Amino acid sequence: MTQRRFATRAVHSGHEPDPVTGAHAPPVYQTSTFAYGSFARGRRLFAGEEEGYLYGRIANPTTRAFERKLADLEGAEDALAFSSGMAAVAALTLTFLRPGDELLFIGPLYGGTEGFFHDVLAPFGVRVTELASERELAAALSERTRMVYLETPTNPTLKLIDLAEVARLTAGREVLTVADNTFATPYLTRPLEHGLTFALHSATKYLGGHGDAIGGVLAGPAALLAEVRSEGLRHVGGCLGPWESFLLLRGTKTLALRMEAHCAGAARVAEALRGHPAVARVFYPGLPEHPGHEVARKQMRHFGGMVSLELRGGLQAAERFLDGLTLFTQAVSLGDVESLATHPASTTHQLLDAETRERQGITDGLVRLSVGIEDPRDLCDDLLRSLDKLAESVAV
Ligand SMILES: Cc1ncc(COP(=O)(O)O)c(C=O)c1O
Known part of the structure; x- marks a missing residue:
């Protein structure tokens, strides 16, 4: 079967009619916890030996539907939702960066992101270095570089960063490349198709589209997102609520x-x-x-x-x-x-x-x-x- 087109997938992907009731719109699973039924199953779920929902900070079915939709639209293996775009930035960087690592970013960025890099990550020993364009990347990359972070178009000057060039320059290195795709959305640009590791969003913006919900999402390789779920989400705690998940899911359809x-x-x-x-x-x-x-x-x-x-x-x-x-x-x-x-x-x-x-x-x-x-x-x-x-x- 040919791959369905973007507008079709925006409407349909990530959820099916509810198997129990037939509800056509994704149900809002407004619950903080999930009954695991027996002592043995609880132990297996917590040990990661069985898949299932445990607790709302880690995963929720309504949120999961939004994550699946975004993964499909970004052409990613998986996606992970957060309580805000900044929670996504925090979870991603706190999962993968350690003291002594270098984070290169191509400025400008949203002021809050840049503030987080300088005010939170730098005091923890992450070296934060600003570059003016992807053309400075070749000279700036070092053994310590662990992440390259950019926005395209940038906020607020609408500068374009050549994504394929970023991927080419970082190829073969142990460097995670991240594009904040908030301004473009996957309808206009899909960073992973150009070779980047992650696409990140303030879902508060075009994905939700109606100015009534705050959220964030990160799309990328499933194995890396599993690490973010267990560290950056489970330990840091910036989970997207079920109601916001529903609103963002509904917004993304259009x-x-x-x-x-x-x-x-x-x-x-x-x-x-x-x-x-x-x-x-x-x-x-x-x-x-x-x-x-x-x-x-x-x-x-x-x-x-x-x-x-x-x-x-x-x-x-x-x-x-x-x-x-x-x-x-x-x-x-x-x-x-x-x-x-x-x-x-x-x-x-x-x-x-x-x-x-x-x-x-x-x-x-x-x-x-x-x-x-x-x-x-x-x-x-x-x-x-x-x-x-x-x-x-x-x-x-
Ligand atoms: C490009 C960009 N990234 C991230 C954020 C942060 O997102 P949030 O406000 O959902 O935390 C914003 C917010 O304005 C933004 O414009």
Whole structure:
């Protein structure tokens, strides 16, 4: 049988009608523990001699359905869900990194991830080194390098990292390669197909898609994920609850449809912003002048739903522009059906020092837009109205 296509698998994979009741929607197994029935079976389950559910921190059937769906969509052997994207980052790195190991990351990253690397991992003796691009990887890799971590497109500057190049440069080494695939989603990019070890998500974003649940997921080789389940999940404890699992599972069913709308809307928005006198630069991988355009064409189905723009007039212009929006909501997060706008330097990336922000291009005039699935004409009207007002009020 030919492999079913993405949109079909997004709807169907990971769950079947309930064998007992026939329930068509995946049941929410709202339970903390599971009866093992007898002393002997309990002993076997805990010894790992028999498969089965034991306790909700380790696994739950609703969560398992979400994990199976994500594994299928990412083309991975398995997947593991967590209570947030940050819980996924913590579980993964705490399972595999030890004092003396080196973690190379290609910046920028989501500010919380970078903060975790510097504030939590580094004091435990992990050497954390930032690279500006995959081109610096060959020279930076050493005997101590245990993990290479990146996002593509990056948050918030939408820089593209060439995944096949990362895989080529790390091939033959004992290095785990991780792509945070939150911005692209498996609908646009599947990092494992390009040779990376893991794809990680803040499922809070496009996978859930409706801004009503926090979660994370990690897809990759089954044997490595079994280690993460028993150390990073079981011992650290950031498990996804059954209800959130249901919401994320339901959201993921419409991922293909929503991503088509997000990408089409973002392309229209990027085009509308380009050339406006108040805008110094538009960051969108779909624009031919974007430095990562060719890499995006190679590894993305479409160019994504995120657009960033640099305003002339810095912080003050950013404040006026954001306060002038009426349809876009000023809030962090992204990937919701509603459009969101944020000022990374004062919110998501505030914890980074000013010099790091400057180096990574997270300037005071940078605004990040998460383009929702509303009619793009209404979104462009909202943005242009606020930009026009800004252009009138300040000498840009
Ligand atoms: C790219 C990226 N990765 C990870 C995270 C962390 O995810 P969560 O907020 O679900 O913990 C975020 C959050 O904004 C993000 O944007």
